[in-house]
Amino acid sequence: MDAWLEWARGPVFLFSFTFMFLGLIRHVGLTAWAMVRTMRQAGDKTIPYAQVLSATLKWLIPVDKVRSQILFSLTSLLFHIAILIVPLFLAGHIVLWTRGLGLSWPAIPNNVADVLTIVAIVTAVALVIQRATAPATRSLSRFQDYALPLLVALPFASGYFVMHPSGNPFSYEATLFVHAMSANVLFVLIPLTKLSHMAFFPSVQMVSEIAWRWPSDSGSKVGLALGKENEAI
Amino acid sequence: MTTPREKYSYYVEEKALEVTDRPRKFLEAFAAVLENSSYGLALDVYTRLSTKCSRCAASCQLYQSTGEEQDIPCHRSELLFRVYRRYFTPAGNLKARLFGGFTLTDEYLDEMAEAYYRCTACRRCKPSCPMGVDHGLVTHLARWLLAEIDVIPKALLVATREQLEGVGNTSAITVPALVDTCEFLEEEFHDIYGVDDVKYPIDVEGAEYVFFPAVSDYLLEADTLMGNAAVMHLTGGSWSIGTGNFDGINYGLFYSDRMMERIVKNVVGEVRRLKGKKILVGECGHATRSAWFVPTFGGPDAPEIVNCLQYAWAQMKAGRIPLKKEKIQEKVTYHDPCNIARTGRITEEPREILKVICEDFVEMTPNREENYCCGGGGGTVSIDEIRAFRTGPMGKRKADQIRATGAKYVVAPCANCKKQLREVCEDNDLEDVEIIGLHDLLLKVIDFSHETSSHGQEEQPTQDGQE
Numbered sequence: 001m002d003a004w005l006e007w008a009r010g011p012v013f014l015f016s017f018t019f020m021f022l023g024l025i026r027h028v029g030l031t032a033w034a035m036v037r038t039m040r041q042a043g044d045k046t047i048p049y050a051q052v053l054s055a056t057l058k059w060l061i062p063v064d065k066v067r068s069q070i071l072f073s074l075t076s077l078l079f080h081i082a083i084l085i086v087p088l089f090l091a092g093h094i095v096l097w098t099r100g101l102g103l104s105w106p107a108i109p110n111n112v113a114d115v116l117t118i119v120a121i122v123t124a125v126a127l128v129i130q131r132a133t134a135p136a137t138r139s140l141s142r143f144q145d146y147a148l149p150l151l152v153a154l155p156f157a158s159g160y161f162v163m164h165p166s167g168n169p170f171s172y173e174a175t176l177f178v179h180a181m182s183a184n185v186l187f188v189l190i191p192l193t194k195l196s197h198m199a200f201f202p203s204v205q206m207v208s209e210i211a212w213r214w215p216s217d218s219g220s221k222v223g224l225a226l227g228k229e230n231e232a233i
Numbered sequence: 234m235t236t237p238r239e240k241y242s243y244y245v246e247e248k249a250l251e252v253t254d255r256p257r258k259f260l261e262a263f264a265a266v267l268e269n270s271s272y273g274l275a276l277d278v279y280t281r282l283s284t285k286c287s288r289c290a291a292s293c294q295l296y297q298s299t300g301e302e303q304d305i306p307c308h309r310s311e312l313l314f315r316v317y318r319r320y321f322t323p324a325g326n327l328k329a330r331l332f333g334g335f336t337l338t339d340e341y342l343d344e345m346a347e348a349y350y351r352c353t354a355c356r357r358c359k360p361s362c363p364m365g366v367d368h369g370l371v372t373h374l375a376r377w378l379l380a381e382i383d384v385i386p387k388a389l390l391v392a393t394r395e396q397l398e399g400v401g402n403t404s405a406i407t408v409p410a411l412v413d414t415c416e417f418l419e420e421e422f423h424d425i426y427g428v429d430d431v432k433y434p435i436d437v438e439g440a441e442y443v444f445f446p447a448v449s450d451y452l453l454e455a456d457t458l459m460g461n462a463a464v465m466h467l468t469g470g471s472w473s474i475g476t477g478n479f480d481g482i483n484y485g486l487f488y489s490d491r492m493m494e495r496i497v498k499n500v501v502g503e504v505r506r507l508k509g510k511k512i513l514v515g516e517c518g519h520a521t522r523s524a525w526f527v528p529t530f531g532g533p534d535a536p537e538i539v540n541c542l543q544y545a546w547a548q549m550k551a552g553r554i555p556l557k558k559e560k561i562q563e564k565v566t567y568h569d570p571c572n573i574a575r576t577g578r579i580t581e582e583p584r585e586i587l588k589v590i591c592e593d594f595v596e597m598t599p600n601r602e603e604n605y606c607c608g609g610g611g612g613t614v615s616i617d618e619i620r621a622f623r624t625g626p627m628g629k630r631k632a633d634q635i636r637a638t639g640a641k642y643v644v645a646p647c648a649n650c651k652k653q654l655r656e657v658c659e660d661n662d663l664e665d666v667e668i669i670g671l672h673d674l675l676l677k678v679i680d681f682s683h684e685t686s687s688h689g690q691e692e693q694p695t696q697d698g699q700e
């Protein structure tokens with residue numbers, strides 16, 4: 001078991017974390033490049049920056065958006081707060097970073113981490129339940145829409161048992177292994193699935209704005225490409 | 234006149250039913266569009282991120298009244314996303330090779346043809362999407378791709394053909410008929426208001442503004458056009474109607490960027506022919522929004538765009554429009570046309586005018602950027618055969634909104650909205666409501682007796698004051 005555990009925490013972690021990191025950087029880079037290229041070709045080069053920024057901020061700090069669908073919004077908000085804070089600011093995680101790379105930053109108290117962990121698990125499950133019970137979301141949802149929140153909950157659930165071995169029905173090593181491996185799987189999936197929204201999020205409103213900035217001869221060029229330039233309407 | 238077969242809920246021309254090999258042609262068109270226009274970036278991001286949260290459903294007036302899955306904006310957009318993922322992304326290609334799965338078929342294209350014309354592209358769902366997906370953009374693109382396999386509502390196609398290959402405008406108004414109409418309206422000024430010098434300047438070179446209303450106004454909305462002319466006259470505005478092109482309507486916005494580009498370029502061409510400086514758009518939402526694409530298609534020195542509401546409010550604020558003491562007494566409310574209000578570009582000017590001229594102005598809720606579509610947006614108002622749909626499930630919200638205000642006049646500064654709202658009121662027991670243009674209402678309170686004395690020439694901008 002120890003060897004497996006070392007494998008999951010060592011090479012596999014290194015691989016999956018690097019994969020996520022580079023994958024997200026690639027998304028950001030390619031999107032930025034495509035935005036620049038699109039604007040260079042665009043006939044109309046004006047962008048309502050203030051409007052784009054305000055639309056972005058309204059989702060980053062969604063006080064305004066919580067009004068509609070209040071339950072879902074709050075669940076989603078709490079979910080995000082918990083899953084972003086705990087992995088980054090847990091004392092036990094920072095120790096690993098210090099050991100590996102010599103980096104260090106302030107940690108949150110463990111009892112706060114406990115509460116946030118439970119929040120993460122409860123909200124993840126709540127997201128899935130809300131998704132399954134509301135007719136509109138149920139009809140839209142794909143397998144991944146149910147699976148991803150639950151997969152996100154897994155490292156939190158196993159992590160909770162790692163921190164509180166006394167209540168844990170499974171062996172400590174097995175739990176830690178599940179914890180590390182589920183996180184690794186998640187790291188790999190993040191750039192490949194809709195979870196990549198963490199990288200795209202700052203640009204999505206701008207992308208939607210730029211999508212309307214066409215080249216000045218885009219219509220006629222399409223006509224030409226399709227051999228329809230002289231076709232009667 | 235009518236096409237024999239009705240394949241979709243709207244009529245298409247016979248030739249659309251004869252296209253063979255449609256999936257291949259659709260994909261070819263898709264490839265050509267991705268290559269030559271700039272939709273690729275948005276599709277790349279949207280297809281990755283679409284989170285299926287259904288927030289858009291709550292904001293859609295159609296879903297609110299039907300509750301059907303097919304009317305969830307995200308569901309509709311997914312129809313096109315699926316095609317994009319499968320045929321235009323490496324991952325989708327690979328997945329299809331390995332596991333098979335989705336293939337574009339004729340039936341699937343029919344489903345899209347139905348779905349994308351059940352959406353008015355009002356873009357009310359845009360701010361509701363956490364991932365920023367603009368479902369209106371997706372509808373816009375999907376309709377273009379469908380148009381390339383000839384799936385186009387006949388009403389839109391015939392009008393565009395008349396505009397680009399026929400008489401030169403969507404209502405087939407000839408130049409003599411235009412001149413007649415303008416002379417008739419000038420006589421009306423004499424008969425009704427006793428003023429003789431209100432003119433509709435035709436083909437005047439070097440005018441500051443070249444005027445592009447929805448051309449149907451010349452047939453249907455005499456009062457709007459009289460309001461426009463009265464404002465231009467009283468404020469000494471230098472304007473002209475061009476006989477080469479006097480139609481602001483651009484159905485290309487609703488079904489094809491290829492047509493849209495041609496129509497916009499024709500408008501710019503007419504302004505250049507007349508050596509005009511700016512485009513003055515009449516009371517028409519989609520004409521205004523299409524004109525906002527002038528910088529896209531018109532080159533770097535393209536003329537500036539001014540909507541007549543913006544012009545009228547600027548002039549009223551400067552005190553150049555003399556008004557009677559007596560305001561409009563009846564209760565008045567304002568409908569925000571999606572195409573000018575959704576992004577907040579024109580919401581306040583009409584309200585400011587209405588607050589000045591009306592005793593009892595009330596808002597609909599919600600309003601401005603969050604308004605509900607009249608139900609006939611995206612060109613669907615021209616499709617008479619779907620009236621029951623437009624005024625029923627699609628128009629219900631609007632009818633409720635109007636009813637809740639208890640207003641006598643609903644001001645809608647848009648030719649499309651006006652037609653649709655009249656039908657909505659007829660079909661939803663709102664007979665007492667009158668749908669009216671903003672300039673029509675303004676015309677009622679303009680004080681023509683004033684104009685010769687105190688509001689003399691010296692206050693007014695000179696003919697070519699700007700340069």
Ligand code: HEM
Nearest residue numbers: 059073076080083127148149152195197198201284286363
């Ligand atoms: C880095 C900053 C992040 C931002 C700004 C962000 C933002 C968002 C937003 C706006 C939504 C839409 C949900 C709603 O309507 O409220 C969302 C959904 C979601 N996010 Fe994030 N997110 C971030 C990071 C993450 C991370 C790290 C994960 C997990 C690894 C994650 C997992 C999810 C999931 C699973 C959903 C879908 C919820 C559902 O509809 O079932 N997010 N996110």
